[in-house]
Amino acid sequence: MKTKFIVVLFLAVSAIGFSQKQALKAAAKALKSGNMDVASDALKAAEGQLDMADEKMKAQFYFFKGQVLASSSGESLEKVEAAADAYNKSIEIEKTAGGSKYTADASQKLQLLRQALIENAIKDQNAKNYKGAAEKLYLGYKTNKADTTYLYYAAGNSVNAKDYDKALLYYKELKELNFSGIKTEFVATDKATGKVEPFDSKLIRDASVKSGSYIKPETRTSESKKGEIAKNIALIYMSQGKDEEAVAAISDAKKENPNDAALMQAEADVYYKLGNIAKYKEIMEQIVANDPENPDLLYNLGVSASRLGDNDQALGYYKKALELKPDYTAAQINIASIILGGETKIVDEMNGLGTSSKDNKRYEELKVERQNIYKNAVPYLEGALKSKPDNVEAIRTLMNIYYQLDNPKADEMKSKLKALEGGN
Numbered sequence: 001m002k003t004k005f006i007v008v009l010f011l012a013v014s015a016i017g018f019s020q021k022q023a024l025k026a027a028a029k030a031l032k033s034g035n036m037d038v039a040s041d042a043l044k045a046a047e048g049q050l051d052m053a054d055e056k057m058k059a060q061f062y063f064f065k066g067q068v069l070a071s072s073s074g075e076s077l078e079k080v081e082a083a084a085d086a087y088n089k090s091i092e093i094e095k096t097a098g099g100s101k102y103t104a105d106a107s108q109k110l111q112l113l114r115q116a117l118i119e120n121a122i123k124d125q126n127a128k129n130y131k132g133a134a135e136k137l138y139l140g141y142k143t144n145k146a147d148t149t150y151l152y153y154a155a156g157n158s159v160n161a162k163d164y165d166k167a168l169l170y171y172k173e174l175k176e177l178n179f180s181g182i183k184t185e186f187v188a189t190d191k192a193t194g195k196v197e198p199f200d201s202k203l204i205r206d207a208s209v210k211s212g213s214y215i216k217p218e219t220r221t222s223e224s225k226k227g228e229i230a231k232n233i234a235l236i237y238m239s240q241g242k243d244e245e246a247v248a249a250i251s252d253a254k255k256e257n258p259n260d261a262a263l264m265q266a267e268a269d270v271y272y273k274l275g276n277i278a279k280y281k282e283i284m285e286q287i288v289a290n291d292p293e294n295p296d297l298l299y300n301l302g303v304s305a306s307r308l309g310d311n312d313q314a315l316g317y318y319k320k321a322l323e324l325k326p327d328y329t330a331a332q333i334n335i336a337s338i339i340l341g342g343e344t345k346i347v348d349e350m351n352g353l354g355t356s357s358k359d360n361k362r363y364e365e366l367k368v369e370r371q372n373i374y375k376n377a378v379p380y381l382e383g384a385l386k387s388k389p390d391n392v393e394a395i396r397t398l399m400n401i402y403y404q405l406d407n408p409k410a411d412e413m414k415s416k417l418k419a420l421e422g423g424n
Helices: 002-033 036-047 055-071 077-097 103-126 130-143 149-160 164-176 202-211 226-239 243-254 261-273 277-290 295-307 311-324 329-341 343-351 357-387 392-404 409-420
Strands: 184-190 196-199 214-221
Touching (some): 002 055, 103 130, 149 226, 202 214, 226 243, 295 329, 343 357
Antiparallel strands (some): 184 214
């Protein structure tokens, strides 16, 4: 009896193996002819016995399953994910078993799936469908978690979609992964436009330079994204009314890199958003001390000083920024704005004067002071227009000042303003 039982069991197992082979053979034939319905049915027949199959047959099954699911995925992210999972499963099984029959093809098909996902995500992003873009980018990351760049862009699109809960989850995952986003970039200057442009590879960059279209080939390292991620985590917490968590998020990020300029800037931004301008200024001064030749930092310090009501200090920072960057339009505009702000006090005093000889004398003195304010502001406004000749507000302000000073350039400014505003 014992011998007969063993024989019966052996026959049963053989029958199962034969049935699976036939099902997978039918699936392969159907896939080759493009008959996905038949292939799907054949795989369903084989799936019930998959636990008893050998590793080679399992790898084949998942490779075929990935193709069937991908063929009918359409706009369904669930099916795309299931297809990707099937391809990955096939690759994993062969890796464990030491095989490689389906790995190359499965990897190629998986890459095509991910490529289509990213292309559609870009379309969504361009159409401002940020939620759709974020979902596709995150799935692109899930299908190959070694590529954390997709997770970074998924977080950014979630922010744009105002889906802050998802964005926070993605940013936290990036932080746990110690994502920096630092990469080597191969760049060259377009000979025609003078713009520095990045290339996908050194080979392509070098070929473009060799063609003569590009010059000045350089290899550079991109900036770390850690500061931006820490700042965004903090800002999301702030939007949720969690100010303490916001400050803690930045402080935690700074433990590893206490002098990281991006993180310090992020911390300053958080305090700025919280309305703690004094703390913002303190941090910004520390950043400037670490990088005294950075005009943008000096400009930001000017903004914070101005908000604190210290216009003299703000002017100092703006002027230092201009020394480093003579065409810094924003600094020029802000200097002119502070100078012109002194007019209010003069006008108020002029309006409060009477008609006595003493008042008339004072009025003339104030009139001279007012004209001096205009004259002091003019060089900065003119400088701003040199770098940005279509700055409507600068043109309008200059036009009014020129009229006050009886400067013939007033009519020129008027014509420019008319042209920019469409003849109005």
